[in-house]
Amino acid sequence: MIRSVDRGSSRSDGAQSVDRALALLMMVGARRREGARLADLVAESGLNKPTVRRLLLSLMRAGLVEQEAAGGRYHLGPESYVLGTLAEERFGLHRLSLEGVARLAARTEDTAFVSIRRENYAICLHREEGAFPIRTHVLMPGDRHPLGVGSGSLAILAALPDEDVEAVISANSAVLAERYPQFTPELLRASVAETRAAGYALNPGLLMQGSWGMGVAVRDGAGQPVGALSIAAIESRLGPARQAQVAALLQEEARRLEMKLADFGRGREAKGRAARRT
Numbered sequence: 191m192i193r194s195v196d197r198g199s200s201r202s203d204g205a206q207s208v209d210r211a212l213a214l215l216m217m218v219g220a221r222r223r224e225g226a227r228l229a230d231l232v233a234e235s236g237l238n239k240p241t242v243r244r245l246l247l248s249l250m251r252a253g254l255v256e257q258e259a260a261g262g263r264y265h266l267g268p269e270s271y272v273l274g275t276l277a278e279e280r281f282g283l284h285r286l287s288l289e290g291v292a293r294l295a296a297r298t299e300d301t302a303f304v305s306i307r308r309e310n311y312a313i314c315l316h317r318e319e320g321a322f323p324i325r326t327h328v329l330m331p332g333d334r335h336p337l338g339v340g341s342g343s344l345a346i347l348a349a350l351p352d353e354d355v356e357a358v359i360s361a362n363s364a365v366l367a368e369r370y371p372q373f374t375p376e377l378l379r380a381s382v383a384e385t386r387a388a389g390y391a392l393n394p395g396l397l398m399q400g401s402w403g404m405g406v407a408v409r410d411g412a413g414q415p416v417g418a419l420s421i422a423a424i425e426s427r428l429g430p431a432r433q434a435q436v437a438a439l440l441q442e443e444a445r446r447l448e449m450k451l452a453d454f455g456r457g458r459e460a461k462g463r464a465a466r467r468t
Contacts, residue, residue: 210237211245218255218264222332225263283408283417284315286450290419290443295320297439300423303329304408305342307416310361311335312343315417324424328398336362338378339370341393341403342418347378348385349407349415355382372396390437391418395425402428406440411452419444 217234218226232242246264249255253269287304294302295318302320305312313334319325329340337347337358347355359366359375366373373396385391393403405420419440428436 207245210235210241211249214242214245215249215254215266215270216334218249219266219270219332220334222266223330225258225261225265227263231264282454283447283451286454287408287417287419287447288316290447291316291318294318294419294421294439294443298421298423298436300421300427300436301325303342303420303422305346305405305418305420307337307346307418308334310337310358312337312340312346312418314342320421322423322427328401328403328422329420335397336365336370336373338362338381339366339373340397340420341391341405341422342420343405344378344381344385344393345391345405345407345418345420346415348382348391349409355379388437390433390440391420392428392433400425404428404433404436404440406437406444408444408447408451410448416451419447 214231214235217231220226221230228239228242228246231246232239235242237245246255246257250257250267253267254273255264255270256267257264283306284304291302291304299320299322302318303314304316305314311334314329314331317329317331335343337350338344347358350358355378359378363375366375381391389406391403391405393405395402397403401422402425403420403422405418407415408417408419410416421436421440
């Protein structure tokens with residue numbers, strides 16, 4: 191619920207309005223395929239209908255959200271695309287990962303993903319279908335889950351220091367209890383330990399029965415986990431023997447992506463130094 195982003199009575203009404211509008215924007219983005227109904231946004235946000243309408247109108251005036259003429263559902267607007275395009279140059283994980291994600295889908299024949307960390311959540315950036323005819327649709331671009339929920343998200347959580355893991359679990363406690371009750375703090379801690387021991391994260395159908403996933407974290411040049419590569423498949427395709435094969439492919443592509451990110455970071459630093467000299 192949007193109320194969870196409020197930091198108490200010390201925050202101004204203006205700051206709370208910005209928080210709430212941005213949270214609504216993320217909710218609209220998460221429903222990019224079918225569009226977001228006003229009733230859904232009211233229910234998920236915990237705000238009253240007039241407040242949600244007012245905030246949506248502000249987002250529409252900015253071009254960040256648009257409304258269907260017929261059905262009245264809300265979608266991301268053209269300015270959201272413009273902002274995403276501008277941000278992509280700086281946050282190059284999506285662009286740099288595309289070749290590797292395509293290779294993973296081709297080599298495993300399963301569905302491959304790249305996700306990025308945003309504070310206490312993981313957001314799916316890209317999905318690449320493999321050739322295997324039975325597919326899982328548990329994760330789509332734009333979907334966001336608390337860290338630890340799903341294989342890529344769990345891989346990111348397990349790559350954090352212990353104190354950060356506890357901070358994330360604590361910060362997400364309300365949303366986990368409400369929307370992901372199976373992901374208890376005890377289960378998340380055990381999953382983190384198993385991921386670190388195995389070298390990859392495994393989701394044995396916890397989000398959707400029969401849909402399994404494996405993931406590995408991707409680190410930036412400073413060694414911080416910034417995202418994850420993952421694959422999803424039906425349960426019968428991820429037995430113990432094949433897990434080892436898929437893990438090796440995920441780790442190989444993660445290392446390639448990390449080298450690209452390091453080069454990308456060095457290039458940005460060089461450009462910054464050149465700009466400061468001019």
